[in-house]
Amino acid sequence: MQKEAAIREPLILGHKTYHDVTEDVCRPIEDKAPRMWYILFGIALIIGTYGVGCIMYLLGTGVGVWGLNKTIGWAWDITNFVWWVGIGHAGTLISAVLLLFRQKWRMAINRSAEAMTIFAVFMAGTFPLIHMGRLWVGYWTLPLPNQFGSLWVNFNSPLLWDVFAISTYLSVSLVFWYIGLIPDFATIRDRAKKPVSKKMYSILSFGWSGRAKHWNRFELVSLVLAGLATPLVFSVHSIVSFDFATSVIPGWHTTIFPPYFVAGAVFSGFAMVQTLLLVMRKAMNLEAYIHTKHIEYMNIVIMVTGSIVGTAYITELFISWYSGVEYESYAFLNRATGPYWWAYWSMMTCNVISPQLMWFRKLRRSLLFTFFISIIVNIGMWFERYVIIVTSLHRDYIPAAWSMHYPSHIDIGIYIGTIGLFFVFFLLFARYFPVLALNEVKTILKSSGESYKNAPDSNSVH
Amino acid sequence: MSDKIIFATYTDEEILKDGAKKLVSKGVKINEVFSPFPIHGIDPIIGIKNTRLGIMAFLYGLTGLTLATIGMRYFMIVDWPMNIGGKPNFSYLENILAFIPISFEFTVLCAAHGMAITYLLRNKTLPGMPAQNPYPTTTDDRFVIEIRLSENKKHSSEEIQTLLKTTGIECLEEKEYVI
Numbered sequence: 001m002q003k004e005a006a007i008r009e010p011l012i013l014g015h016k017t018y019h020d021v022t023e024d025v026c027r028p029i030e031d032k033a034p035r036m037w038y039i040l041f042g043i044a045l046i047i048g049t050y051g052v053g054c055i056m057y058l059l060g061t062g063v064g065v066w067g068l069n070k071t072i073g074w075a076w077d078i079t080n081f082v083w084w085v086g087i088g089h090a091g092t093l094i095s096a097v098l099l100l101f102r103q104k105w106r107m108a109i110n111r112s113a114e115a116m117t118i119f120a121v122f123m124a125g126t127f128p129l130i131h132m133g134r135l136w137v138g139y140w141t142l143p144l145p146n147q148f149g150s151l152w153v154n155f156n157s158p159l160l161w162d163v164f165a166i167s168t169y170l171s172v173s174l175v176f177w178y179i180g181l182i183p184d185f186a187t188i189r190d191r192a193k194k195p196v197s198k199k200m201y202s203i204l205s206f207g208w209s210g211r212a213k214h215w216n217r218f219e220l221v222s223l224v225l226a227g228l229a230t231p232l233v234f235s236v237h238s239i240v241s242f243d244f245a246t247s248v249i250p251g252w253h254t255t256i257f258p259p260y261f262v263a264g265a266v267f268s269g270f271a272m273v274q275t276l277l278l279v280m281r282k283a284m285n286l287e288a289y290i291h292t293k294h295i296e297y298m299n300i301v302i303m304v305t306g307s308i309v310g311t312a313y314i315t316e317l318f319i320s321w322y323s324g325v326e327y328e329s330y331a332f333l334n335r336a337t338g339p340y341w342w343a344y345w346s347m348m349t350c351n352v353i354s355p356q357l358m359w360f361r362k363l364r365r366s367l368l369f370t371f372f373i374s375i376i377v378n379i380g381m382w383f384e385r386y387v388i389i390v391t392s393l394h395r396d397y398i399p400a401a402w403s404m405h406y407p408s409h410i411d412i413g414i415y416i417g418t419i420g421l422f423f424v425f426f427l428l429f430a431r432y433f434p435v436l437a438l439n440e441v442k443t444i445l446k447s448s449g450e451s452y453k454n455a456p457d458s459n460s461v462h
Numbered sequence: 463m464s465d466k467i468i469f470a471t472y473t474d475e476e477i478l479k480d481g482a483k484k485l486v487s488k489g490v491k492i493n494e495v496f497s498p499f500p501i502h503g504i505d506p507i508i509g510i511k512n513t514r515l516g517i518m519a520f521l522y523g524l525t526g527l528t529l530a531t532i533g534m535r536y537f538m539i540v541d542w543p544m545n546i547g548g549k550p551n552f553s554y555l556e557n558i559l560a561f562i563p564i565s566f567e568f569t570v571l572c573a574a575h576g577m578a579i580t581y582l583l584r585n586k587t588l589p590g591m592p593a594q595n596p597y598p599t600t601t602d603d604r605f606v607i608e609i610r611l612s613e614n615k616k617h618s619s620e621e622i623q624t625l626l627k628t629t630g631i632e633c634l635e636e637k638e639y640v641i
Contacts, residue, residue, distance in 0.1 A: 019602060143537055150541060150542065152537040152542055155537060155538050155561060156538070156544070156546065161564055164564045164567040164568065164571075168567040168571040172574040175574060179581070187498065187602060190593070190598035190601045202590075202593065203590055204589075206588055206590075207588070207591025207593050208587050208601075209496060209593055209595040210496045210498060210595055211494055211495070211594075212504055213510050213513075214585050214587070215500035215501070216510055216512065217581055217585060218500065220512075220513050220515050221581045224515070225577070225578070228570050229570075229574075231570070232570050235563065439499040440499070442498060442499045443500065
């Protein structure tokens with residue numbers, strides 16, 4: 001059996017047995033949902049429905065209902081798209097990259113982080129689809145034989161790369177997540193008492209029986225999927241950044257974008273994981289599995305990626321001056337001092353200053369402070385995309401065409417609506433799915449559980 | 463043909479592993495182990511070979527890469543060569559930079575999905591399949607060894623059962639199966 005250093009903090013607190021792990025994870029699913037769940041679900045559903053209504057109105061009327069104009073042809077839609085894709089980066093990073101690095105603390109958080117990823121990518125995918133205006137011809141983005149003179153999609157275009165990247169990312173993350181879920185569904189199936197839930201979980205668990213050969217395959221499949229998903233995570237946001245970086249717009253045309261976007265994505269993704277997990281661990285009594293140490297580890301990731309993002313901002317500023325290109329210099333000067341100065345400085349405060357506070361051990365171990373910072377970071381990351389997109393566009397080469405962007409209520413409605421829908425999905429997940437990878441947690445119980453860890457003979461303690 | 467199966471239940475994976483070692487050294491063939499999570503090190507003891515799914519993933523990835531290359535070469539070079547900014551598409555190699563992202567994505571797409579589908583088919587775990595674990599507790603905190611008497615002709619049922627009782631089992635059950 002694997003031993004761990006004695007000074008390392010245990011990852012599972014309390015004196016848990018294998019059965020306790022099952023109980024702790026399955027009880028919230030088997031019990032009646034608490035009142036609070038219904039209240040939150042109701043609120044999320046109302047907001048989500050409003051968002052769907054706004055999308056219907058948009059599709060029925062046309063993209064003109066957004067606050068776009070001739071100069072600013074991209075604004076909230078693409079901002080929200082990049083924001084959601086960014087948030088959708090933490091899950092696969094946690095489950096894939098941390099699996100390759102054999103980080104055991106990932107096991108308590110990977111399931112819910114992956115769920116969050118998938119729902120966030122759903123929300124992200126909505127924006128490019130609806131911004132086509134004609135949703136029903138969305139399949140035109142695929143290279144299908146057609147009657148327009150066999151006109152193919154343009155494989156030179158980063159927008160098409162995006163189609164492939166996002167759909168690959170979504171489907172591979174979904175498969176990765178589900179393969180991990182199958183054994184846990186089997187656990188719920190074998191405990192289920194009511195015939196309906198027994199039937200449901202029986203279908204969902206695909207008849208999993210936990211044979212030794214199956215576990216052997218399971219472990220390899222997880223490892224290979226992690227190996228495939230790791231470069232995928234990095235490629236997806238790099239490709240999203242190519243949407244901007246391969247253009248000729250001052251402020252977009254920079255080679256620093258891919259690493260800067262990836263770091264920013266991980267940064268905002270972890271912040272969203274913190275926001276959700278801090279509430280979930282409390283609501284579902286999972287404090288023994290997701291505790292201060294996990295939060296601290298995630299805060300360290302936020303600090304590191306936040307510092308990369310901060311360095312990128314400052315490098316960008318310096319290079320715009322150092323390049324000597326007047327359009328480039330102006331774009332950045334305008335960001336900081338122009339009419340959108342407030343967005344720029346919100347972004348700077350939220351993304352550059354706030355993660356640096358995590359250097360203090362007291363702060364990064366404080367749950368309340370973490371919750372506060374995680375919200376600040378997500379606000380900051382939304383402003384980052386807004387600043388990059390709108391401030392680069394609003395004053396282009398011809399001053400006569402300079403303009404401002406004001407969001408319409410449909411812009412706002414769709415954005416708020418996706419947040420509502422995201423929570424609808426997440427709440428359903430928390431209610432019906434095992435929120436902790438319980439079979440994975442059991443494998444680390446003996447090496448990292450509090451009652452086993454430093455016992456003189458780990459086999460004799462139960 | 464009818465067959466008898468002995469199911470021995472353990473409460474801990476380490477005890478099961480030691481027990482399995484003991485049984486195998488006495489020449490008993492262990493047909494299956496059911497556990498709620500992967501028991502590391504059980505495979506060589508009970509003679510399970512490592513899976514070859516990794517090789518399959520590589521082959522699926524290679525298929526994806528080939529398909530992407532053939533497809534993009536046909537669309538962009540052969541069928542409808544575009545002239546963008548005076549930079550015509552004469553050959554795939556000269557334009558390869560623009561094709562790398564999709565080649566990569568499609569490789570990953572095929573490798574991941576191909577492997578996942580093969581995994582489910584090989585395991586025979588598909589939607590609607592019935593559960594095959596002997597006890598519902600094997601997905602919770604119990605570990606079960608399955609021994610088929612038809613594959614252990616050298617030992618009698620009693621011999622195996624007395625042997626099992628020395629390995630720290632929780633309980634034992636013999637079941638009759640009609641195959």
